[in-house]
Amino acid sequence: MKKSIFKKLRSIVGRKYCTDSETDLICYSYDATNLRYMPEVVVFPERMEEVAAIMRLATEERFPVIPRGAGTGMTGGALAIKGGVVLVLTRMNRILRTDADNMVAEVEPGVITGNFQKVVEAKGLFYPPDPSSAAYSTIGGNVAECAGGARAVKYGVTKDYVLGLSVVLPTGDCIHTGVETTKGVVGYDMTRLMVGSEGTLGVITKIVLRLLPLPETVCTMTAVFDHIEDAARAVSGIIRSGIIPRTLEYMDQSAIRCAESYLNIGLPVDAGAMLLIETDGPKEMAEMEISKLCALCLSYRARSVHKAKTPKEALDLWKARKAISPALFKLNPDKINEDIVVPRSKVPDLVKKIDDLRNKTGLTIVSFGHAGDGNIHFNIMLDKSKTSELKKANVAVETLFKYTVELGGTISGEHGVGITKLPFIRLEMSEAEIDLMRRIKKAFDPNNILNPGKIFLHA
Ligand SMILES: Cc1cc2nc3c(=O)[nH]c(=O)nc-3n(C[C@H](O)[C@H](O)[C@H](O)COP(=O)(O)OP(=O)(O)OC[C@H]3O[C@@H](n4cnc5c(N)ncnc54)[C@H](O)[C@@H]3O)c2cc1C
Known part of the structure; x- marks a missing residue:
């Protein structure tokens, strides 16, 4: 330069x-x-x-x-x-206001999501989006990626909480999108277009967020299964049961073992799979729902269910869930991580396909994730310097992407396309759709200077 x-x-x-x-x-x-x-x-x-x-x-x-x-x-x-x-954008990290009367907050993009959650919770308010990276990631990054997280099964994802944005366009012009009212339909929904645009259309400099009242109680439980198919069928059963859990997380055996080797907290390392489930709301209701979910998991052949008795116990279970990602590197030096999503009734098919791939290829595949919304993270742990292993892994990824789309799913539920998924977007988007996105990009960024080369090839 x-x-x-x-x-x-x-x-x-x-x-x-x-x-x-x-x-x-x-x-x-x-x-x-x-x-x-x-x-x-x-x-x-x-x-x-x-x-x-x-x-x-x-x-x-x-x-x-x-x-x-x-x-x-x-x-x-x-x-x-x-x-x-x-x-x-980490210096732009002020929470500009929290307005309990209108249940909104205004923040700069560099605010750390977990810090923001704590600040609003101290005021009896609730910001539900909770990516597992919340302790580090920024709200600006969450908005740009439309981050999800464990609570999406009940509360939705980041886009469901963004009311408006201030954005600097690639030309240097500044715009404001959205409204602070609960309704507003004047013009195109530019807020929705910006959310999840992966930093390719504009730089987000201010965000107005919708808040909810903080739920009175959270109940946490685990269900341990000998067979992953039973755990996956239990996920579909819970969704059909009429109870909407606050979280419904899935870990296969390798994921449980990884977390245990990292934390040593007595996780069931011989289990086929484990579900980590929460309900929230008024105390009696949350407790009644968690008891019903315990019974439901047993009816799907869970070998044991356990309700956390103290907040510390619940916290330890979440520590285990959140430790999986970093713990994976104990298995191998490199990771290919994909966050595919299928319609929730198809979770058993997806889980079976992953298991078949693991057995067929001999690759180290660890899967876990937000099963309650059909979002399974599958991780291939490998040594990329071993060319034959890398080749096998790439074929496995493509096979799984194709299968996901066949099941009516998507190749990314929350991580976006960036550069790693760019070669695959044609599996789920037509040429006409990609071309329209290219023209939108050109309208925002005629000189292709903002985050070029991401999502799709812009030329
Ligand atoms: C251990 C771990 C767990 C994770 N768990 C989850 C999870 O549960 N759910 C989930 O959805 N994601 C998860 N992620 C992925 C990641 O944390 C999210 O995508 C997060 O939203 C990225 O935020 P960031 O601040 O780190 O953004 P960055 O990584 O810095 O940037 C991400 C993208 O956003 C753009 N961007 C950042 N800030 C702005 C801005 N102000 N304006 C315009 N564009 C911007 C960048 O250009 C880039 O394209 C996880 C990641 C890790 C490492």
Whole structure:
């Protein structure tokens, strides 16, 4: 990048917040995919006006800008695959207001999701989206990816809580989308278009979020199964039962073993699968529902069910669930992680297919996830330097993607396309649909400078 551009960037954000030192560039060259692309410069704006000035400069000088939150993305969305400037939004981290009367909050994109949850919960309010990365990921990143998480089965995903946005367009123009009222139908729904756009249409600089009242009680239970098919059938049975659990998480045997080896908390390592289930609401109702779900799991041949007796016990179970992802690296150095979703009645078919693939290929496949909404994360743990293993894994991924689409599902429920799923989007989208998206991208970003090369090829 030309020295003159670097100087201008420094004059916009201040010397301290614009760097091209190799150490800094390395720190912002990766995300949770383990892929690595070096940016040329990293900037840390603090205000919307600075973001706008950076985008105007990028338009003038035609360099790529890649918005970035905490870099926990699973599909390479925040990577500088074409060099340019990584725009880190973590300094824009203020909760601007929480309005209990209207049940809304306004935040900057760099607020850490878990911190925001705690702040509103202290006021008796509830922000349900809860990606397992909530302790690190930013609300801006969650909005850009339309993050899901364990509570989606009852409460939906990030898009269901975004009322409006402030956005800096690639040209440097600023727009505001949405309304704060519970209804509003003037013009196209630009908020929905922005949510999940993976940083390709605009830089989100402010977010108005819908809140709910904090549920009075949360009850937590586990159900342990000898056979994964029974656990999967229990998931479908629970969905049909009329009780909507707050969470309905699934772990196969390898996932249970990984979590146990990481935490040593006495998880049933000989089980075929385990479900982690929660209900919430008024105390009596949540307790009655969890008892009914215990009975229901037993009727699907659970070998045991257990209700958490204390909040600490429930917390430990969640620690186990959240430890799976990092613990996987004990198995092998590399991970291919896919977050496929099928209609919930098809979870047993999907789980069986994953098991068949595991047996047929001999690959180390670990599956777990938000089974209550049909979202199973399957992870192939491998050593990518072993070419034959990598080839086998890639074939397994494609086989599973095709099967998922055949079942009426989607190849990504929450991680987005980024670069890792880009080669597969034709499995579920037609040429005409991709072409329309390309034209939308062009309308927002005529010079293709904002996060180029993500989701689909833009040219
Ligand atoms: C251990 C672990 C568990 C996870 N669990 C879940 C889960 O349960 N559910 C789930 O949905 N995801 C999960 N994820 C994935 C990831 O945490 C989410 O995609 C999250 O939303 C990314 O947020 P981030 O702040 O890290 O964004 P980044 O990774 O920095 O960026 C992600 C994308 O958003 C864009 N972006 C970021 N900020 C902005 C902005 N202000 N304006 C415009 N574009 C922006 C980037 O360009 C990029 O395309 C998990 C990840 C890890 C590592």
